Amino acid sequence: MTQTATPTRAPVNAADVRWLTPAQQTHWRAYRDGTALLMDVLARELDEDTALSLAEYEVLVRLSEAPGRTLRMSELAGELAHSRSRLTHTIRRMEEAGLVQRNPCALDARGVNCTMTDLGLQRIVEAAPSHVNAVRTHLIDVLTDDQLRALGTAMGIVAHALRES
């Protein structure tokens, strides 16, 4: 099912809405508020400790795991769930900072390969301990194994459903 020209969903009249139950409200808000607080503290601590933004850090993580420390721009955008435009801007800044390098893609003349430089590798090796520690402190260590597993499972389902459409 592809999008129609105007991707507007059918307007929902107030009478038809299935409002959230109080319990659903509570859980949705806990998720929303917890996520806002968590992402905020992770971004702040990463920036203070390493002068990297969360977006830059995640770019480097994905590249560090890719064969040849290289990924196509679109693959990177897909994995990060960032818009192509956003990624272009981020990568341009990172390239100016010497963390990555861009090269035309041999197989597909439209494509651009993005490669992590040695400096980029160095930066993420330095940054990883601090960030892992922050994730541990604020997320992993405050939850039981079961709670973390449930969290991952639930959001995995959500992510999968969204990637379908």
Place this chain on the structure above:
Amino acid sequence: MTQTATPTRAPVNAADVRWLTPAQQTHWRAYRDGTALLMDVLARELDEDTALSLAEYEVLVRLSEAPGRTLRMSELAGELAHSRSRLTHTIRRMEEAGLVQRNPCALDARGVNCTMTDLGLQRIVEAAPSHVNAVRTHLIDVLTDDQLRALGTAMGIVAHALRES
């Protein structure tokens, strides 16, 4: 325990890091990716359907639930987990659009009360069905009750831990 002047955490040497187990990695990434995708689609659909940003929508929700449809700026910022500066800018734009109004606070001359206008109320009444529907479609309806409860519980714990510090 108060913060020291330089709130920098002790640097973490690579040797001391407790890296995440593969399972922890997986769950953390599922959470992170799912959240990015979910927030993105919710923001996009809300904007398309109602021309409100998620931030504006949430301001209106909090105000609509407050006595007198009024909250202090700092209370609003605290509930939304937004910085005071960010809130000031958001509210200024919303005030220009006629959705809220600011008045000095009688009890505390430093304070500012933020009140939702009738137009603001009207806008959120119109917007709510669409947004609830989107939350349902992309989050609530793809999870079982147990999964949603587990998600809310886990993130509630995370939020609580962060609000302590």
Place this chain on the structure above:
DNA sequence: CCACTGTAGTAGAAATGTCAACTACAGGCG
């Protein structure tokens, strides 16, 4: 009363993200 420290809110500049074109190439099909 006065100094001191902390809280509330704001403002402008800089950084970052979004949106809407736009170029260029790929792949299918007459």
Place this chain on the structure above:
DNA sequence: CGCCTGTAGTTGACATTTCTACTACAGTGG
């Protein structure tokens, strides 16, 4: 081939968020 549609990536204008510094008032303790 030549046309058409779709994908990859970029760009610049615009909107939002962050950072930092600032003003003003509250509350505490001498």
